[in-house]
Amino acid sequence: MDHVLTLIAPPGALTPALVTRGRDALRALAAETGAAAWLGEAEAADIPFAGIAPDQASAAATAALSDAPVDAIAQGAEGRRKRLLVADMDSTIVTSETLDELAAYAGLKEKIAEITRRSMNGELDFAAALRERVGMLRGLSVEALERTWEGTVLTPGAAVLVATMRAHGAFCCLASGGFTFFTGRVADRIGFDLHVSNTLLEEGGKLTGAVVEPIFDRDSKLATLKRLAAERGLPMAATLAVGDGANDLAMIQAAGLGVAYHAKPIVAAAARARVDRNDLHALLFAQGYARADFAAA
Incomplete structure (x- = not known):
């Protein structure tokens, strides 16, 4: 067969x-x-x-x-077992949208979360929406970043996914439209080989309301997938990409196995593979790993 x-x-x-x-x-x-x-x-x-x-x-x-x-x-x-994983962070590897949670410390969670929702469903330009949301946080103490991190929860199966793929020779990259403050900590916690994302600017212990340009966006995620595959001599068929938002769709569609994970409607409708009812262990089963093959996180 x-x-x-x-x-x-x-x-x-x-x-x-x-x-x-x-x-x-x-x-x-x-x-x-x-x-x-x-x-x-x-x-x-x-x-x-x-x-x-x-x-x-x-x-x-x-x-x-x-x-x-x-x-x-x-x-x-x-070729089901992939040798490169590129994963989104917010609402994929972690359960929350970290920018929305950060906004709570400025009393702006509801307002910023609505912009996030529209951006992730492809209704707004990602870069413009990110600049707008970060601009609203100008003057927020950087201590709020640490408090937000303390409340950030890994998605079930995330650590096992990375541990198992790495144990079988895969390279794992966390690629996020979020921020290096969080991606670095997630990468360290569960063992991603690389993390790429945006960098918040701060001065005097407070956020300036800006990010380092150029913004890491949809095109950047796709470029990262292609670059990492090329550097390792891998065909796109040997890659796995997973995410939930519109800025993930290009890499999901380009990957050998592209998975829309509990995704926004625009992403779920366009992806060839969907995980709507399970956690991230599903990505291992989809690659043909048996439960007995899963590595300890």
Whole structure:
């Protein structure tokens, strides 16, 4: 079989009956299917298939399992384990939008969060929206950055994702439209090889309301993915990109496996692979790692 459909659910939620429903959805499209292989008991399973395109398979399985907490990712069977990971930070590797949380210390969280929401859904130019939001924080004590970091929570599976991929020879990069204050700390905590993002300017212990130019944005993320792949002699097919916002879409679409993670509507609609109902362990299952292969974080 030249393709594989991976069904992923929260631990204990993927029953044999659900796997059968997923397989039957492919057969209804005249696909040839093989026996399912469990990657994690009651959690993830691979269904080999041939005769239909991956996007047809994932759409059919998703529709057939719409009443269950299952994500369905279909792709080529070869080359599933990627050798380069480029991951967004906010609402992907961490659970929050760090700029919005920082804004709370200026009493502006609701106002700035609305700009963030519109920017991440592609309604506003990212760079202009970032400058506007940072400008509103002029005069805020840099101590607020540390307090924001203290409340920042890693997304479940983030550390295991990076540890497992690195243990199998992959290079892992955190690429964020957020700020180096946070990306550096996240990278250190869970072992990213590299982090790239924007830098807040400060003076006298207070934010100036500006960032270092040029702004690290959608095009920068795509360029980072391509540059890191080229430096390592990797084809784009060997890369994995994951994110949730409009500034992630270009790299998601360019990567061999591009995943929209609990993404904004514009991103979810355009991505070839989606994780809507699971945590970041799903990215390992999608690459064919079994639960027993996961590295300790």
